[in-house]
Every structure is written in C-alpha cells, then in structure tokens.
C-alpha cells in the first residue's frame with residue numbers, strides 16, 4: 001500500500017479531519033497534514049486549534065483558538081461532510097483538549113481501548129482517531145501549555161485509537177526514557193496502559209548505534225497483545241520539519257480508506273520515509289519533509 005488509490009474523476013474521495021495548529025512557515029502542523037492528505041487522494045477537513053507564528057528557525061508566537069470555535073469546526077464538518085478518520089496534532093492547552101474530547105465523544109470519533117467492542121461485545125464503528133501528542137516544536141519551542149500535559153495524557157490519549165509520540169513526547173507522557181529496543185517496548189506498554197488502543201513509538205530520534213548496524217529507523221506498534229516493527233532506511237537530513245505530522249497524517253489517510261491498523265502504519269512509515277528523502281532546504285533553519293515525490 002505505498003500509495004492509496006486515486007479517486008475516479010467526479011467521485012467523492014475518503015474524508016479525513018485534522019485538528020491541529022497552523023504553521024505559518026508551511027512545514028508542519030495543519031499545512032503538513034493538508035499536503036499529505038491531498039497527495040494521498042483524501043479530502044481534508046480542518047479544525048484549527050491554534051495559530052503559530054513560525055518559520056524554519058522556530059516559533060515566536062502562539063494564539064490558541066477559543067475552545068468553542070475548535071469544537072464548532074469539528075461538529076460543523078462532521079455533520080455535513082462526514083469523515084472516515086481523524087487526527088489531532090498541536091492542541092495548545094487544556095480547555096481546547098477538553099472541548100475536543102467532549103465533541104469527539106459526542107459524535108463518535110475515537111474511543112481508545114474502549115473502542116474495540118461495545119458493552120454488548122459487538123464491534124464498534126467509531127471513526128478512528130490518531131493522536132499525535134505534540135508538546136514542542138523540533139526547535140524546542142513549547143506548543144502545549146505546561147499545565148496541560150495532564151489533560152493530554154488523561155483525556156485525549158485514552159480516546160486515541162493510535163497514539164504516535166516521538167521520544168521526547170514519550171518521556172513526558174510516560175516517564176520512560178527510550179534509548180534502545182527494550183525501553184521502546186516499555187514505552188509502548190505504558191502508552192497502552194494510559195488507554196490508547198494502539199501505541200506507535202517512533203524510533204527516528206534513537207541515538208546512533210541504538211538502531212543496530214544497518215542504520216535503520218524502527219517504529220514499534222503495540223496493542224497490548226501483539227507487536228509489530230516497521231523499519232525504514234535512516235535518511236541523513238536536517239530537513240525533517242513536519243516528519244511526525246506527516247507520518248500521523250498518512251496513517252490517518254490509510255485508516256480513512258478502511259485499512260487495518262498495522263497496514264495503515266506500514267503505509268505511513270513508507271510514506272514518511274519517501275517524504276524524508278524528498279525533504280528540501282528552506283529558510284535559515286530546518287526545511288520540511290515533502291510529499292512532492294507523489295507528483296513524479
């Protein structure tokens with residue numbers, strides 16, 4: 001499933017919703033999600049949770065959107081357009097997280113470990129929710145207010161059908177410092193323990209040498225029972241802005257087409273590896289990963 005099927009002319013494509021922050025530099029956040037969703041043949045709906053003043057060197061300002069406006073965006077598009085999958089990225093602060101969670105529960109998005117079965121044992125048909133628990137930019141600038149981590153961990157992660165933290169986010173959410181394959185497993189167990197249905201612990205930032213001799217970057221997927229590993233060649237680039245968003249967005253697209261979680265993650269891993277190879281320099285800082293390879 002390297003690429004998803006392109007919808008026939010005039011046919012309505014699968015729809016996905018991104019609930020995230022705007023990156024004025026166009027590298028990460030909603031802009032990265034929209035690029036990947038469009039290049040995947042998926043119609044993207046948007047709930048803007050925050051506006052950032054950001055370029056390739058860092059974030060100089062954050063303006064959270066009022067929680068009722070975030071909730072209103074979600075409700076408005078779901079009621080009319082309907083979505084087959086959703087993701088969250090930067091959600092800025094606890095009141096926004098609370099509004100997102102309340103709204104998603106009300107309209108059947110997500111479900112976490114509670115989504116496998118309904119109370120009578122029948123499979124549930126909630127819209128799958130991918131939670132990318134964004135806490136800071138790659139430059140170290142905060143994107144989540146410090147006292148809001150508990151809301152992210154205790155309210156949003158338990159609603160996630162998949163949570164996709166990088167290693168810094170894993171440390172903040174679980175206290176596990178991932179340095180090798182064993183601690184990557186500890187982290188995945190801890191994330192599932194928080195209530196996420198599936199946890200993907202990305203290995204992109206594992207220290208050199210911890211990847212083994214092949215120089216691969218390996219992500220680990222766990223659902224509390226089965227383990228799946230996804231490896232891709234390590235790409236040597238400093239232009240990796242938006243990598244986490246792009247991975248989560250590509251997985252969301254695959255879920256919107258009805259893929260099972262392990263297949264959706266395999267697709268996302270392959271997609272982001274290609275986007276890393278096509279990353280380009282921009283500005284004075286870190287350029288973005290790029291799905292423009294899809295235009296070849």
Ligand SMILES: Nc1ncnc2c1ncn2[C@@H]1O[C@H](COP(=O)(O)OP(=O)(O)O)[C@@H](O)[C@H]1O
Pocket residue numbers: 138165166167202203204205217218219232233234235236237240241242243244245247269272273276
């Ligand atoms: N240099 C790299 N080469 C290959 N894959 C990478 C590299 N850096 C990150 N990745 C992969 O990209 C995806 C996103 O990485 P992650 O560290 O979660 O990004 P972010 O820090 O933007 O959240 C993961 O699948 C990870 O394994």
Ligand SMILES: Cc1ncc(COP(=O)(O)O)c(N)n1
Pocket residue numbers: 020021022023028029030052054089090134136137138139143240241242243244245
């Ligand atoms: C609005 C927004 N959302 C997410 C990120 C994380 O992306 P990165 O880790 O590449 O900085 C970001 N910088 N800005």
